[in-house]
Amino acid sequence: MRSWQRAQFTARGLTTRCVEKIALSLTAALRRLLPRLAALLFASCAMLTAMPSHAEADVPPLGRSQFDYLIGQAPVPFPFAHLLQLINAQLAPELGLPPVKVTLIPLGRSLQRGAGAPDFFRYPRVVLAVDGEAKAGQVALKDRLFLGYHEKAGVLEVISYNEAAGRFEFQVVQDYRAGARPKIYYARREICLSCHQNQAPMFARPLWDETSANPAIAARLKAAGGDFYGLKLTGTDVAYLIDAATKRANLIPVWQRIWLEGCGEGEAGDACRSALFSAALRYGFSGVLPDATMLKQLAPGLDQRFAQRWPRGFAIPNPDLPNRDPLALLAGNEIDLAREGLPSELATLAHIPARVEPLNVRPPLEVWAGPEKARLIVGLASLLDRSDLQALDQGLAANASGQPQQSVALSCRIRYKDAARRASLRCAGQGARLAAALYFQGRKAQGRVSEMIVSGALAPTALTLSGDTPRVGRAAHLTFRRDGLRARLADGRVLEQLVLLPRTTEEGPATLFIRDDFARVNAALQKMTPGPGGPFQARLWMAQLAEALGLPYPQHAARAMPPIQVQPSVAALVGGSGMQDSFRRYCGQCHDTGEPFPPNFLQGEAAQLTAKIDHCAERIFYRLSMWAVPENKRGKTPMPPTSALRQHGFDAERWARAPELAGLRAYVTQRLAAEGDPQRLLRQPFESLRRCIPPAAAHAYP
Ligand code: HEC
Numbered sequence: 001m002r003s004w005q006r007a008q009f010t011a012r013g014l015t016t017r018c019v020e021k022i023a024l025s026l027t028a029a030l031r032r033l034l035p036r037l038a039a040l041l042f043a044s045c046a047m048l049t050a051m052p053s054h055a056e057a058d059v060p061p062l063g064r065s066q067f068d069y070l071i072g073q074a075p076v077p078f079p080f081a082h083l084l085q086l087i088n089a090q091l092a093p094e095l096g097l098p099p100v101k102v103t104l105i106p107l108g109r110s111l112q113r114g115a116g117a118p119d120f121f122r123y124p125r126v127v128l129a130v131d132g133e134a135k136a137g138q139v140a141l142k143d144r145l146f147l148g149y150h151e152k153a154g155v156l157e158v159i160s161y162n163e164a165a166g167r168f169e170f171q172v173v174q175d176y177r178a179g180a181r182p183k184i185y186y187a188r189r190e191i192c193l194s195c196h197q198n199q200a201p202m203f204a205r206p207l208w209d210e211t212s213a214n215p216a217i218a219a220r221l222k223a224a225g226g227d228f229y230g231l232k233l234t235g236t237d238v239a240y241l242i243d244a245a246t247k248r249a250n251l252i253p254v255w256q257r258i259w260l261e262g263c264g265e266g267e268a269g270d271a272c273r274s275a276l277f278s279a280a281l282r283y284g285f286s287g288v289l290p291d292a293t294m295l296k297q298l299a300p301g302l303d304q305r306f307a308q309r310w311p312r313g314f315a316i317p318n319p320d321l322p323n324r325d326p327l328a329l330l331a332g333n334e335i336d337l338a339r340e341g342l343p344s345e346l347a348t349l350a351h352i353p354a355r356v357e358p359l360n361v362r363p364p365l366e367v368w369a370g371p372e373k374a375r376l377i378v379g380l381a382s383l384l385d386r387s388d389l390q391a392l393d394q395g396l397a398a399n400a401s402g403q404p405q406q407s408v409a410l411s412c413r414i415r416y417k418d419a420a421r422r423a424s425l426r427c428a429g430q431g432a433r434l435a436a437a438l439y440f441q442g443r444k445a446q447g448r449v450s451e452m453i454v455s456g457a458l459a460p461t462a463l464t465l466s467g468d469t470p471r472v473g474r475a476a477h478l479t480f481r482r483d484g485l486r487a488r489l490a491d492g493r494v495l496e497q498l499v500l501l502p503r504t505t506e507e508g509p510a511t512l513f514i515r516d517d518f519a520r521v522n523a524a525l526q527k528m529t530p531g532p533g534g535p536f537q538a539r540l541w542m543a544q545l546a547e548a549l550g551l552p553y554p555q556h557a558a559r560a561m562p563p564i565q566v567q568p569s570v571a572a573l574v575g576g577s578g579m580q581d582s583f584r585r586y587c588g589q590c591h592d593t594g595e596p597f598p599p600n601f602l603q604g605e606a607a608q609l610t611a612k613i614d615h616c617a618e619r620i621f622y623r624l625s626m627w628a629v630p631e632n633k634r635g636k637t638p639m640p641p642t643s644a645l646r647q648h649g650f651d652a653e654r655w656a657r658a659p660e661l662a663g664l665r666a667y668v669t670q671r672l673a674a675e676g677d678p679q680r681l682l683r684q685p686f687e688s689l690r691r692c693i694p695p696a697a698a699h700a701y702p
């Protein structure tokens with residue numbers, strides 16, 4: 001066994017052993033009682049599992065997916081509109097677009113690409129992303145729950161985050177149809193990762209021409225006349241927001257690796273994580289990033305350890321697929337599909353050229369030379385629940401009287417505009433500066449701060465002001481807010497009030513009241529070093545912080561879960577010939593499944609296998625032959641996909657020359673010889689080749 005391969009297997013073995021050991025020593029009930037102990041115990045296992053390796057287990061190494069938490073033991077709500085309701089019920093209502101974003105993809109590149117045939121526009125795939133905050137006490141789903149649904153396949157694909165393991169889980173709900181009892185499986189991760197190479201969701205680049213954002217697709221969907229589960233046809237705005245959610249989700253495993261491996265182990269690692277949590281918390285509260293000098297001083301050991309851990313830089317996995325307009329193919333295509341008896345237009349539409357196939361290995365999005373601390377802080381802060389921040393803020397406000405209030409004397413100018421319906425306010429003094437726009441409605445004033453700095457600490461730009469309309473000789477009280485929280489400066493101090501005392505309509509003194517309740521938070525953070533171990537779990541950290549502050553913290557109601565089920569794995573080969581064994585080894589992982597797609601031509605008894613391979617032989621020959629064709633000339637992606645070669649100890653270049661490949665190809669060549677020179681197949685369009693599975697056995701999949 002090659003050394004890296006051995007390392008992978010040991011890692012897998014270690015993880016399993018480690019988790020087994022812990023499972024033995026801790027029952028689930030005990031784990032709930034002792035989250036801290038459990039977190040520490042799990043930390044070492046989590047270190048192993050957070051390392052992307054294609055040897056990752058299908059079963060969560062620990063914890064469960066957010067989808068499991070959402071569903072619990074109840075059946076998955078059906079129809080889809082009911083599932084949507086369940087998701088929406090967890091989310092805080094938003095102004096503007098709803099917190100769940102949905103688009104329709106009739107002709108896509110997912111595993112459900114063929115499920116709608118031949119009524120692609122009547123049965124589009126639904127893709128859903130949650131990008132809104134959860135209600136207080138509910139599981140966080142923002143950027144952490146993604147679904148793909150196909151009515152005709154009766155399948156729901158799920159990618160959702162596992163907080164305890166710090167990774168995304170891939171699940172499949174089968175029999176998701178009327179009158180059936182849906183079954184939830186953890187998918188064979190390896191199959192999913194052959195396209196989801198980022199171990200996370202992914203999406204096309206703009207202009208998202210496969211989705212209903214493409215007017216020509218939307219027009220055909222409308223013409224097909226379905227009600228599409230009560231969903232509205234959405235445009236580029238929604239496609240853009242789904243894309244943005246997949247991009248943020250893509251980075252969550254990156255934050256976790258920097259958190260675990262970048263900070264490292266031991267006391268130094270703990271100190272690094274505490275510093276990062278404290279920075280993320282301050283950013284979550286204030287909305288202002290530390291300046292360059294402060295960033296440099298933050299977690300100083302991190303830069304050095306990052307350089308040691310990733311000497312050639314940290315490659316960021318790419319969640320972006322090339323854009324593809326399926327209708328563009330229609331123009332001037334001459335595929336002859338008489339043999340298949342399918343209307344040629346439909347097969348043409350479903351054709352996916354190798355160039356845009358998601359199985360292609362995507363080069364990294366970028367390579368980070370350092371820990372990108374500013375992005376890391378924003379990323380970690382995005383994992384904090386807004387309702388947690390609000391609760392903590394309220395707790396601090398209720399106990400604020402013990403902290404001294406600071407006051408800053410300012411002198412202000414007011415310039416009225418628009419018949420005194422609005423004004424600009426500028427104040428300065430004692431190292432502070434403020435500029436805001438005010439709008440008046442009778443005695444009430446509203447406003448927005450455009451610029452503010454107090455003794456070197458910036459305020460965020462999104463601050464709102466509300467209170468009294470200034471009048472000569474009277475104190476006007478104005479309070480600051482941000483995103484449902486009290487407003488804070490970059491250093492965490494609360495901006496409590498601005499009291500304006502106009503001497504004339506144009507100017508007057510003012511006092512800015514500030515309170516440093518963050519000093520209390522900082523002291524509590526000190527007290528809780530080290531914080532919870534393992535991947536960054538915002539709720540564990542917030543619970544511990546609340547405890548150190550003596551504030552209550554709402555626990556999520558514990559949820560009973562059904563046992564974990566994994567999609568049935570490759571059948572043990574009994575009595576297979578050498579060649580069958582070879583096919584099973586290199587192809588079985590994805591083609592010996594209970595699923596109709598990718599075609600499961602290797603499924604079944606050994607005795608039937610030869611006939612099954614024979615039936616698919618034309619397409620197998622084509623795909624195996626692609627290895628000899630230069631990449632930019634390939635009609636279709638070669639098989640097995642490059643991402644699957646690693647586990648066999650090959651890279652693409654070595655596989656292309658390997659005797660194992662030659663053996664597989666020689667076998668199908670010989671099986672096809674009676675039908676004429678197989679080489680001719682390569683000059684035909686792929687879609688015109690005999691289908692892998694006879695139509696009767698293929699459940700309407702093309
Ligand atoms: C052949 C490539 C391919 C494979 C294999 C694959 N997917 Fe996907 N998947 C896609 C593409 C392309 C998209 C984005 C566009 C779309 O949904 O049509 C996608 C999107 C998704 C989405 C919606 C969120 C997102 O990432 O945009 C979910 C959920 C999903 N896949 C789950 C799975 C699961 C679970 C598996 C394994 C059982 C899997 N996928 C395997 C290609 C694939």
Ligand code: HEC
Pocket residue numbers: 190191194357359583586587588589590591598599616619620623624636637639640641644664691692702
């Ligand atoms: C890691 C998963 C994986 C492995 C391993 C794999 N395939 Fe595939 N295969 C896929 C996926 C996904 C598709 C569908 C996407 C496509 O058509 O490219 C596919 C498509 C195919 C098709 C086209 C099916 C059709 O009806 O159009 C053939 C033929 C095929 N594979 C043959 C093979 C052979 C032969 C091997 C082994 C030498 C192999 N595959 C190994 C994932 C895999």
